[in-house]
Amino acid sequence: MSAELNASELFFNRELSWLQFNSRVLAQAWDESLPVLERLKFLAIYGTNLDEFYMIRVAGLKSLYKARIQETGADKMTPAQQLEAIRNYLHQEHKSLENCYASIIKQLHTHGVYIKGYQELNQAEQMQINQIFHDEIYPVIIPIAVDATHPFPHLNNLSFGLAVMMQSSKEQIKQGMIRIPRILPRFIQLERTFVPIESLVEHFVGELFPGFHSMASTAFRVTRNADIEIEQEEADDFLEILQEGLRSRNKGSLVRLELLEGVDESLKKFLLSYLNLDEEDIYDYDSLPLDLGSLWRIVTDETLSHLVLPPYGPKILPPLDKEDIFRAIEKQDILLYHPYDSFDPVVRFISQAAADTDTVAIRMTLYRAGSNSPIVKALIDAVRDGKQVTVLVELKARFDEENNLRWAKALEEVGAHVVYGIPGLKVHAKIAQVIKRKNKKLQGYVHLATGNYNPATAKIYTDFSYFTAKEAIVQDATIFFHYLTGFSVHMNLNTLYMSPTQIKPKLLKSILQESQYANEGHIILKANALVDPDIIKSLYEASQKGCKIDLIIRGVCCLRPQIQNVSENINVYSIIGKYLEHPRIYYFKHEEVKCYIASADLMSRNLTRRIELMTPITETHLANKLEQILILQLADNRLRWRLHADGSYTKFIEGEKSINSHEILEEHTNQIYLKSKKETPDYVSRLAKRILKDS
Numbered sequence: 001m002s003a004e005l006n007a008s009e010l011f012f013n014r015e016l017s018w019l020q021f022n023s024r025v026l027a028q029a030w031d032e033s034l035p036v037l038e039r040l041k042f043l044a045i046y047g048t049n050l051d052e053f054y055m056i057r058v059a060g061l062k063s064l065y066k067a068r069i070q071e072t073g074a075d076k077m078t079p080a081q082q083l084e085a086i087r088n089y090l091h092q093e094h095k096s097l098e099n100c101y102a103s104i105i106k107q108l109h110t111h112g113v114y115i116k117g118y119q120e121l122n123q124a125e126q127m128q129i130n131q132i133f134h135d136e137i138y139p140v141i142i143p144i145a146v147d148a149t150h151p152f153p154h155l156n157n158l159s160f161g162l163a164v165m166m167q168s169s170k171e172q173i174k175q176g177m178i179r180i181p182r183i184l185p186r187f188i189q190l191e192r193t194f195v196p197i198e199s200l201v202e203h204f205v206g207e208l209f210p211g212f213h214s215m216a217s218t219a220f221r222v223t224r225n226a227d228i229e230i231e232q233e234e235a236d237d238f239l240e241i242l243q244e245g246l247r248s249r250n251k252g253s254l255v256r257l258e259l260l261e262g263v264d265e266s267l268k269k270f271l272l273s274y275l276n277l278d279e280e281d282i283y284d285y286d287s288l289p290l291d292l293g294s295l296w297r298i299v300t301d302e303t304l305s306h307l308v309l310p311p312y313g314p315k316i317l318p319p320l321d322k323e324d325i326f327r328a329i330e331k332q333d334i335l336l337y338h339p340y341d342s343f344d345p346v347v348r349f350i351s352q353a354a355a356d357t358d359t360v361a362i363r364m365t366l367y368r369a370g371s372n373s374p375i376v377k378a379l380i381d382a383v384r385d386g387k388q389v390t391v392l393v394e395l396k397a398r399f400d401e402e403n404n405l406r407w408a409k410a411l412e413e414v415g416a417h418v419v420y421g422i423p424g425l426k427v428h429a430k431i432a433q434v435i436k437r438k439n440k441k442l443q444g445y446v447h448l449a450t451g452n453y454n455p456a457t458a459k460i461y462t463d464f465s466y467f468t469a470k471e472a473i474v475q476d477a478t479i480f481f482h483y484l485t486g487f488s489v490h491m492n493l494n495t496l497y498m499s500p501t502q503i504k505p506k507l508l509k510s511i512l513q514e515s516q517y518a519n520e521g522h523i524i525l526k527a528n529a530l531v532d533p534d535i536i537k538s539l540y541e542a543s544q545k546g547c548k549i550d551l552i553i554r555g556v557c558c559l560r561p562q563i564q565n566v567s568e569n570i571n572v573y574s575i576i577g578k579y580l581e582h583p584r585i586y587y588f589k590h591e592e593v594k595c596y597i598a599s600a601d602l603m604s605r606n607l608t609r610r611i612e613l614m615t616p617i618t619e620t621h622l623a624n625k626l627e628q629i630l631i632l633q634l635a636d637n638r639l640r641w642r643l644h645a646d647g648s649y650t651k652f653i654e655g656e657k658s659i660n661s662h663e664i665l666e667e668h669t670n671q672i673y674l675k676s677k678k679e680t681p682d683y684v685s686r687l688a689k690r691i692l693k694d695s
Contacts (some may be wrong), residue, residue: 006539008076010566012558012647014531015057015082019089020557020649022049024576024641026093027651029100036107036306041592043101043300047292050090051158051223058086059225059255073535074558087280094283101288111307113192115289115298117199123674125190132188134199141201142179143208152274153179157224157252160291162198163267166203166212173480175270178208186294196289201618216264220271221290223251237467254281261286312666314342314459315673325349326436329445329467335622336465337629338451339579340669342572343458346465349447350375353434354382360442361388365430368452374405375453376549380414389416392484394427422611423498427484429613430599433477446472448496448615450583450597461582464597464626466615470495473615480613503600504607506614507586509540514588515542522589524630526552528582530559531603543569552633552645553602554581562645574649578640578662585626587613595623629665636661 029042064072065079072079092094105115121129146152155161162178178201187194198219205214257277259268261284272279289295299308319328325348328334336345351374353359362382369376393408413416421427428452430449435442451463468474472495479493490501497503514521523542530536530551536559539549549570551559561570575581584598593616600612617623633640637652638660644650 005540005566006074006533010488010540010560010563011074011533011536012560013075013077013085013292014073014086014558015061016089016647017556017558018053019056019086019093020647021574022046022053023093024574024587024649025049026097026639028576029104030105032103032107035307035309036104036111036113037299037304037614038309039104039107039406040295043104043294044293044299044408046097047295051293054223054256055157055226058083059252061086061228062253062255063225063640074536076335076662085269090283093326098286098288105287109326111304113194113304113307115194115196117624118203120201121190121193121195125193128190129188129195129200133204137184137197137201138204138207140184141208142181142182143176144179145174145176145209146274147174150176153177155222155275157226157308157675158221158291160198160219160221162205162217162219163271164209164214164271164601165216165264165267166205166209167215173255174212175267176209178205185297186289186291189301192262194304195200200292212559216267218260218263218267219290221258222254222275223256223258224254225309227252238369259284260290260687261673312339314339314344316342316344317669317672318676320345321676326434326445327468327647329469330443333470333619333622335617335625336456336466336467337665338463338465340665341465343455343465343535345467346447346449346453346458347374347378347455349445349467350432350435351378351381353436354378354385354387356436358438359387359434360437361390361435362432363390363452365392365394365427365484366404366407367394367428367430368454369403369456370454370456371403373407373453374455376411379416380410382418383411383414390419390481392421392427392481397421417485422484424572425609425611426605427611428599428606429480429498429611431477431480431613433474433481443469444471445469446473446617447598448473448570448613450599458649461580464583464585465622466597466617469653483533484611489650491543495600495616497596497616499600499606499610499612499614500608503612503614504532504534507535507602507607510588510591511535511542512539514590515545515547517590518546519548520590521545521547522587523547523549524552524585524587525549525602525628526581526583526585526587526633528554529556529601529603531556531601531608533558533604533608535602540566543567550630550634552630557643560645560647561643572643573634574643575633575636575639575661576641577660585630587627587630593618593623595626597626597640632659632664633661635659638663656675664690 025046027041029039029046031039061079061083065083070078119125144150144153161180164176164178166174166176180197180201184197186197188197188200202217205217206212210354225520254275254277257271257275259282278498320334350362353362363381391411393404395404395408408418413478430452432447434445446468448466451458476493476496480498483491484515492502497506511523514523530553539559543549544566547569550568551572552575553575554574557572559570559572561567561572584601586596586598587594595617596614597617598612598614600606600614606612617626622658636659637654638658639662640652641649642652
């Protein structure tokens with residue numbers, strides 16, 4: 001490896017690259033060609049993303065800073081430098097955020113939808129909302145005095161409330177707060193008018209503190225370090241440790257205070273003195289409501305569904321529309337592309353196996369199953385029916401720990417064999433195996449995926465599902481589950497690739513081999529993130545040999561493209577649109593096996609510190625489908641952004657013909673669905689051939 005390729009200037013900072021990604025989400029909220037609530041949705045996503053960024057990434061940097069760690073990545077930025085750069089970036093973006101919200105509010109008004117503070121309501125509306133306050137809010141709200149006999153209360157992560165300064169008739173000045181419990185709605189709805197609850201509570205401060213009147217008040221919101229650090233011990237102990245970790249999430253160190261602009265200085269000092277934060281940890285908002293993620297409440301209002309993009313109905317296409325799923329898998333391998341292809345066959349794969357008397361065993365991994373999982377319910381039915389069920393429930397799936405803990409307990413209670421992972425490694429692989437007894441022999445079936453076993457997210461995330469009954473993969477699946485449940489040391493699979501031992505070496509080898517074709521070589525890597533320094537340096541070396549490299553990286557990308565003599569043959573793109581791009585596809589033009597799908601992103605954590613799986617797609621027509629999807633996305637001129645050498649992104653300007661990959665894939669799937677009602681085409685090969693026809 002050339003020493004020059006280790007130079008810090010060849011790597012973007014991970015955190016700043018993430019902020020660029022969230023700015024691309026904000027840009028969608030600026031897109032006036034979208035329905036207004038679609039714009040508001042992206043603003044809510046922006047806010048939710050930023051909350052998690054502070055709870056995990058900024059909290060981690062603060063911990064490193066306190067520990068006096070100097071360098072944290074290939075870019076060589078210190079934690080202090082990163083924290084300062086993050087604050088500067090967000091403060092510079094603040095005005096755009098405010099203006100975007102104002103633009104959306106203005107557009108909402110044209111549709112008769114309003115977000116109004118209490119003082120903006122007319123008399124009739126105020127009378128109506130006053131009644132709501134006394135009936136539904138006053139009994140639940142929590143006024144808190146803070147003085148010598150009333151200590152400042154503990155504030156949970158993402159706590160929301162009002163800080164108040166009061167004066168009595170005897171001119172006593174008191175300070176306190178009003179906690180707004182999460183059980184209360186963020187907005188009070190009056191037909192098509194949404195009133196932020198804090199403006200209503202603020203109006204009734206005097207009733208909440210009898211004998212005092214309000215001198216000043218401000219809404220505020222706090223963010224804490226929410227990263228759970230746990231040592232994995234014996235299974236029973238691990239459950240207890242995780243439960244304690246979830247409780248401690250609300251006790252993590254504070255990392256951010258959000259306030260409204262123009263707050264009374266004495267109230268600000270009051271909060272800072274108790275919260276142990278500095279001025280630099282404060283983020284002020286003018287017209288924006290605190291907690292942008294709460295705007296989902298308005299976006300999902302059923303009476304306003306005409307103000308979002310029309311929902312797409314995922315299709316079940318041949319051969320799965322008529323044929324039993326297991327018979328179909330025996331005949332041919334099947335590749336589904338969600339959400340264009342319905343996720344229902346994945347649910348049926350488990351539920352039919354659970355109900356079939358020929359089923360001997362079901363094994364699968366669960367990372368994010370969701371709160372109301374039909375798959376877990378089917379597994380519970382299978383156990384009750386006497387089938388052997390083994391489930392790896394990854395309890396360390398961040399922010400899904402509570403759901404997973406609940407499902408793990410439910411599965412254990414009925415007698416399933418539940419495993420909680422490998423010590424020191426997070427299990428992120430997506431795999432399910434069904435074993436049936438057929439003709440006095442055992443027959444295995446395997447499902448491998450790039451996404452989670454979650455029907456809800458499968459409607460808004462793009463991901464791949466691959467079904468096969470190939471003996472080599474069935475055997476690998478058996479070895480894999482034995483590894484998860486037994487005492488095995490790290491081992492290798494024979495057909496599939498597993499991290500931490502196989503995926504990274506395979507990718508490095510494939511990059512090197514393709515680079516030998518120089519100008520004739522072509523590599524396309526599609527992932528959520530590209531951070532791993534070894535992968536980046538190998539791509540630089542391939543570029544130096546003349547190999548063409550296209551990277552479709554939705555989020556963080558630490559590789560710097562278009563640098564002379566280093567990466568001039570590398571183009572980096574990001575696609576942001578109606579669906580969250582989630583699959584990982586790795587394509588090498590001259591390999592015998594050209595295409596791979598994987599659960600693993602191109603990050604050190606995925607490649608060296610997690611259990612992941614990468615699947616070779618050996619069938620020509622399925623590989624062609626993957627290749628054509630990549631080509632389509634590389635032609636997209638509506639949703640695609642280009643990364644430049646200076647770290648900035650620019651969106652492609654629509655050419656003579658609009659190419660929106662999400663819309664084209666919806667339309668092609670619809671066409672094939674309609675044609676399948678009249679004929680029985682080979683769905684996969686036809687889709688591969690037609691996917692670019694109209695673009």
